[in-house]
Every structure is written in C-alpha cells, then in structure tokens.
Amino acid sequence: MSNHHKKIKKKSKKNKINSTELIIDNQNATSFAGLAVAREMMLKLSMWRQIMNDLPEKARGHKRSSIVTGALLGFLSGSSGVQLLEDIRNDQALCNHFEISSLPTPKNFWEELAKLGKTEILDIFNHILRITAKKILEKTPVEQIQIENGFIPLFGDGTLLECSKGREGAKYIKGKGYGLMWSNWYIGPVLVGQHLCGKNEGEHSTLKNMIDDIVKDIINSLGRKRDMLVLMDSLHGDNTVMHNLEQNNLYYIIGGNKLKAVKYKLKEISVGLWRSVPAGQIEKGLREEKVCLSKIQCSGWDKPRYLICKQCTREGEVLPYKVGLFTNIPPKRLGLKSKHDVAYILKIFKLYSRKMGLECCFKDSLIDLNGHRPPSKYLEQNRGYYATLSLAHNLGRAIDLIANRKEREKKRKTGKKVYFRMRLGTLRRKMFALPGFITVSARKSTIRIIGGGEANIQIFQNAWNEIKLC
Numbered sequence: 001m002s003n004h005h006k007k008i009k010k011k012s013k014k015n016k017i018n019s020t021e022l023i024i025d026n027q028n029a030t031s032f033a034g035l036a037v038a039r040e041m042m043l044k045l046s047m048w049r050q051i052m053n054d055l056p057e058k059a060r061g062h063k064r065s066s067i068v069t070g071a072l073l074g075f076l077s078g079s080s081g082v083q084l085l086e087d088i089r090n091d092q093a094l095c096n097h098f099e100i101s102s103l104p105t106p107k108n109f110w111e112e113l114a115k116l117g118k119t120e121i122l123d124i125f126n127h128i129l130r131i132t133a134k135k136i137l138e139k140t141p142v143e144q145i146q147i148e149n150g151f152i153p154l155f156g157d158g159t160l161l162e163c164s165k166g167r168e169g170a171k172y173i174k175g176k177g178y179g180l181m182w183s184n185w186y187i188g189p190v191l192v193g194q195h196l197c198g199k200n201e202g203e204h205s206t207l208k209n210m211i212d213d214i215v216k217d218i219i220n221s222l223g224r225k226r227d228m229l230v231l232m233d234s235l236h237g238d239n240t241v242m243h244n245l246e247q248n249n250l251y252y253i254i255g256g257n258k259l260k261a262v263k264y265k266l267k268e269i270s271v272g273l274w275r276s277v278p279a280g281q282i283e284k285g286l287r288e289e290k291v292c293l294s295k296i297q298c299s300g301w302d303k304p305r306y307l308i309c310k311q312c313t314r315e316g317e318v319l320p321y322k323v324g325l326f327t328n329i330p331p332k333r334l335g336l337k338s339k340h341d342v343a344y345i346l347k348i349f350k351l352y353s354r355k356m357g358l359e360c361c362f363k364d365s366l367i368d369l370n371g372h373r374p375p376s377k378y379l380e381q382n383r384g385y386y387a388t389l390s391l392a393h394n395l396g397r398a399i400d401l402i403a404n405r406k407e408r409e410k411k412r413k414t415g416k417k418v419y420f421r422m423r424l425g426t427l428r429r430k431m432f433a434l435p436g437f438i439t440v441s442a443r444k445s446t447i448r449i450i451g452g453g454e455a456n457i458q459i460f461q462n463a464w465n466e467i468k469l470c
Helices: 003-015 033-044 045-054 064-077 092-097 105-115 119-139 202-220 238-246 260-270 342-352 354-368 379-403 405-413 424-432 454-469
Strands: 153-164 171-173 177-188 192-197 226-230 251-255 286-298 305-314 319-326 436-440 444-449
Touching: 003 354, 003 454, 033 045, 033 064, 033 105, 033 379, 033 436, 033 454, 045 119, 045 192, 064 105, 064 153, 064 260, 092 436, 092 444, 105 119, 105 379, 119 192, 119 202, 119 379, 153 354, 171 192, 171 444, 177 202, 177 354, 177 379, 192 202, 192 286, 202 226, 202 238, 226 342, 226 354, 238 251, 251 342, 260 286, 260 319, 260 354, 260 379, 319 342, 354 379, 354 424, 379 405, 379 424, 379 454, 405 454, 424 454
Parallel strands: 153 226, 226 251
Antiparallel strands: 153 177, 171 177, 177 192, 251 319, 286 305, 305 319, 436 444
C-alpha cells in the first residue's frame, strides 16, 4: 500500500465517531431566531401598531394583539390549523422578543377564531391588510412589480379550497367538486383584498365589491391609477364588472368567452376579416395564428365595447380554437396609432398572458402557508383563520420584496429575468429557520444567531440591514 493511501486510512480513523453524548442546554434558545426580521418589518409597516389600536382587545385572558401576532408567526414558521399557536406558545425566547405575554391553548384559540371571523372584525382586518399593502408597495421599487409598457398588474381571481360537502359555506362547482371559494385581489405579488365566500356569495360578486375600497385606500394613495392594469378571466367578462372598472378609470383586459354573445360573434366573423400573424411572431406551440378587431353590444349594455379576437391552430391539430378579450387600453398607451394594427392586438394578448404567472401567487398562501384546506367546519372560524393568513402572507412578502430589492436590481441591470417574488417556503428555509439565542433585558432584545449555514446567515444579515434602512 502506498504512503498516500496509508495517510488517507489514518485520517479516516481519526474522524470516525464511536459514541454520542447528548447535552440539553436551553438558554433562551429558539429554532426560529430568523423570524426576528418579521418584528422589524411589522414595525416598519406599522402593522403591529394597527393590530393593537384597531382590533378590540376583548379576549379570554390574552391580548388579542398577541393572539394575532402569534398566528402570524405560526404561519411563517410552518404551523397550521388548530396547532397554529402551539409551537410559538412553547417558544419562550421568541415570545419575549415579540412581547407576547401569553397565548391560548388550541381549544381557546379555536373559540377566539370565531370572534375574529365576525363581520365587524373582518372589516378591520381587511382595512389593516389594505393599509399595510399600500406601505409595502410604497417601499418597493416600482420596477420590481411592473410588467410590459410600465403597467402594474391588478389581478383578481378565486380559488376553491378543499373541503367536504358538510362544511358551512361549501359550494359545488362543476368539474371541481365541493369547496369553499376564497376570492383575492393582488397588486403584483402583494395581497390587497380577500374574502371567504359564504352562502349566496361567489367569486364574481365578492371581487366586484372589493374594488372600490382597493382604489380608495391603495391605488389613489399611490398616485398610479393610470399605470394599473386589471387582469381577470372570462367569469368577469360582463357589463357589471367592466362598468365598475370604467367608473374607477382603470385599464383592464378581461376574458370574454363566458358570454354567449361573444361565442356567437367569434363564429360569425367572416374569413376576410381575419388577419394572419407574421411567421416570426406566431406564439410558440401554434402552427397558425390569426387576429381581428370587432365591436359587440349585448342587451343591457349602454354602449358597445371592442372585442379583441384570436383564432389559433395548435401544432398537430386540425381544428382551430377562438378566444375573445375585452379591453379599454388606448393604442397610444402602448405606443401605437390604431386599434386595428396587428401589433396592438398581439400586445393585448401578450399582456393578458401575464395572468397565468400571477395565478402562482396563490401558491404562497395555499402551499407555503398550508392554506389549501380550511381547518374548521364553521364559516366564521375559517374567515378569522384566512384573515390572519392574509396578513402573514403580506408580512412574508414584504420581507422578500424589501430584503431582496438590491439583488433584483443587479439582475435587472444585467438583463436577466427578474421574478416578482421568492416563495415563502424558501424564505422560511433560508431565513426564518435560523437557530439562535434571544435575551431581553432593560428594554433591549439581543439576538445571537448560532448556526444555519454561512450562506443563509449572510442572507439573514443582508435582509436585516435592508429592512432597518427601508
């Protein structure tokens, strides 16, 4: 055996572990010391102050502000359901840092959720959601959330949460089954409105009812009304929604295929009116693409609206399919002269395709925050649960947008594709789940990060510095 192999053999013997000793030394230690950035973010957004000042403090032996704060930390740490507060309740170091004196047991928390889900409390929750969302958007460079032509996407959609037929408020949707409908509005990746539908409520009506408050509390305050672009699917392609958006002076692109009149119109367009898209501009996966512009006025409409039409044939298929979109974007806003220009129609469809990417924003709440299954059979408890989940979503999203803004700016300058957001599950793994010691004395809290990997510690430190300066 060569000398080199002998050295390797000797070295491996030195590193071999023959026994293990366990020492438990819990000195204000926490496995989620990285959540300290959440406290700094709550202070910067005034979220903490609003929770304490706006929510009534009537709770059974516990501060309601502590219960809500504990729920936010529970969501961000990966807890869910009836056990949402348990890990935080047993983490004394983290409770001390967030000034939480006590948290209820699972049974008492469940009773408290029903109170948080009452209409008057939900209105306060949604107001806090809008005000904090506005502050997040004010602190976020607008380039991070803009899409083509300087538009800021305002996306409204609903998702069917998984539950049984017997749950209060459950509804049946053909092809999807039974579930609770949760309707959300997003500006970029930031949640700006939410509602868990009950009996005789649906995605269409609840989204329409939220838009006025969003315009008043967020869009007008930001002063970017003419930059907002509403993107919605064909469920909302009717007069009531479009008239409401027009009254609020918002640009929109909304699917139209839900209306029977649109389907009939698409069939009746003569062959000569369709214009072929140049070969170099045909969408990937299509072998043929044609577009045209038409007008349509359904019964009950006070005026006709433009219908942007497309006829496509996929590769490997013979029969084409047709789609129609409603929009009120003038050509000048896109740097073009005429609505009849093929380039105008293609730009409208390209902007509308952004809706598919925005649908992924639901993943943060449904997957990363374990929100896909409502925890209770009662509607008020579920409403309280999803109201706190929405605040947790925006708290995590604010940390990402502000902590990573310099990194996104560097990528943008080099021409790299920049994504709206980092998944909340990734934030938890790289930033929130860092172990450390927390000591509180003389109105000062000291956080000592003790591990988690050099790269993750650097991410935490960068985030801490950015949030402190924002």
